[in-house]
Amino acid sequence: MATETAPPGDDPRQLLTSTRELAQRVRRAQRATWFPLLVFAAVTFASIPVYRYGGIHHFGKCVVTGSGPRGCAAYPNGEFVYWPAALVLAYAVIAAFYIRRSRARGIETRVRPYAIAGIIIAVALIGATLWALNHPSGGGPAGLHSLGMRLATPTCAIGLALLVLAWAERNRALLLLTVAYSAVVLVPISFGWVLDPLSRWYFVPRLVIDGSVLLLGGICFALAQRPWRPGA
Amino acid sequence: MTSHPANGLNDVVHQRVRLGILTIAHEARRVEFSYLRTNLELSAGNLSQHLGVLENAGLITLEKGYAGKRARTWITITKAGQTALADEIAQLKLLISRIDSVGGTPPD
Numbered sequence: 001m002a003t004e005t006a007p008p009g010d011d012p013r014q015l016l017t018s019t020r021e022l023a024q025r026v027r028r029a030q031r032a033t034w035f036p037l038l039v040f041a042a043v044t045f046a047s048i049p050v051y052r053y054g055g056i057h058h059f060g061k062c063v064v065t066g067s068g069p070r071g072c073a074a075y076p077n078g079e080f081v082y083w084p085a086a087l088v089l090a091y092a093v094i095a096a097f098y099i100r101r102s103r104a105r106g107i108e109t110r111v112r113p114y115a116i117a118g119i120i121i122a123v124a125l126i127g128a129t130l131w132a133l134n135h136p137s138g139g140g141p142a143g144l145h146s147l148g149m150r151l152a153t154p155t156c157a158i159g160l161a162l163l164v165l166a167w168a169e170r171n172r173a174l175l176l177l178t179v180a181y182s183a184v185v186l187v188p189i190s191f192g193w194v195l196d197p198l199s200r201w202y203f204v205p206r207l208v209i210d211g212s213v214l215l216l217g218g219i220c221f222a223l224a225q226r227p228w229r230p231g232a
Numbered sequence: 233m234t235s236h237p238a239n240g241l242n243d244v245v246h247q248r249v250r251l252g253i254l255t256i257a258h259e260a261r262r263v264e265f266s267y268l269r270t271n272l273e274l275s276a277g278n279l280s281q282h283l284g285v286l287e288n289a290g291l292i293t294l295e296k297g298y299a300g301k302r303a304r305t306w307i308t309i310t311k312a313g314q315t316a317l318a319d320e321i322a323q324l325k326l327l328i329s330r331i332d333s334v335g336g337t338p339p340d
Contacts, residue, residue, distance in 0.1 A: 012324045012327045012328050012331075013328055013331075015246075015248060015251060015324055016321070016324045016325065016328065018248070018252070019251055019252070019255050019321065019324075022252055022255045022256060022271070023255050023256075023258075023259055025271070026255075026256050026259040026260065026271075027259060030259070030260065102260075103299070105267065106263065106264030106265075106266050106267030107256070107259075107260045107263045107264065107267050108260050108261040108262045108263070108306075109260065109261065110260070110261045111261075
């Protein structure tokens with residue numbers, strides 16, 4: 001039976017097992033999932049005063065539907081400035097955090113894919129927003145427009161960013177959270193909390209729900225990853 | 233008759249410590265000497281020897297620098313190192329499956 005035994009030296013099964021365990025350990029050591037979740041939650045909550053006090057701006061084409069009233073898209077002014085700036089800043093903070101943390105620990109994380117994805121998402125978000133604004137609901141298929149508007153939301157951009165992070169970290173738990181978050185954002189799920197559309201605070205439930213999903217996710221990951229632990 | 237999977241093993245990579253170094257380096261952009269020493273539970277001299285073997289084989293590159301006043305050595309896996317690691321894993325899986333198929337087949 002000497003022909004089918006392992007070669008002298010290390011046992012292949014043990015080598016493979018220890019290699020997998022080592023790779024898993026290194027991946028776990030590089031994860032700091034709680035941080036981007038908390039940053040994106042903070043960005044979402046911080047947008048509430050921007051929506052409330054940012055002023056209203058009529059933007060895009062106004063459409064006359066038959067003999068009915070003109071339909072114009074109206075959006076808070078601050079939203080257009082706040083979200084691109086906040087998302088870019090959030091990305092920069094997250095990337096800087098990962099670089100600083102990984103250097104301190106002696107194992108550098110690959111941040112470039114995440115940064116490139118962030119730039120692509122930011123450009124796509126701006127493009128989708130401009131498209132949606134120039135294609136009012138009266139000018140095309142309502143379902144397509146509605147989907148386009150939802151995909152153009154900054155919260156959807158956050159979902160995409162989390163998806164990229166789940167891939168970069170090879171983190172299934174984050175992937176599950178991202179799917180749940182995307183469902184809440186895209187369906188959208190309001191848990192029955194809806195304010196009068198004419199209210200000046202009509203957007204609060206949407207932002208509080210989206211931000212709370214991120215906040216709870218961040219807290220859960222922080223409890224699991226325990227960043228306060230020495231060497232964690 | 234195909235050759236035995238053991239023949240496909242790379243002597244440089246098929247070693248517990250060197251395989252560990254390549255595995256860790258593969259998972260990161262680059263890794264610091266002290267991280268490897270701690271995680272592989274090696275002395276500095278022993279680790280240096282293994283790093284030298286891998287560097288000579290072109291599987292890693294070493295980069296010396298400073299973090300503040302502390303001297304640091306960073307290790308980066310090369311393309312050849314990634315290929316060698318993937319080949320080693322594939323050969324190990326093949327070897328295990330060969331052992332399992334021979335050991336698990338009851339005699340007729």
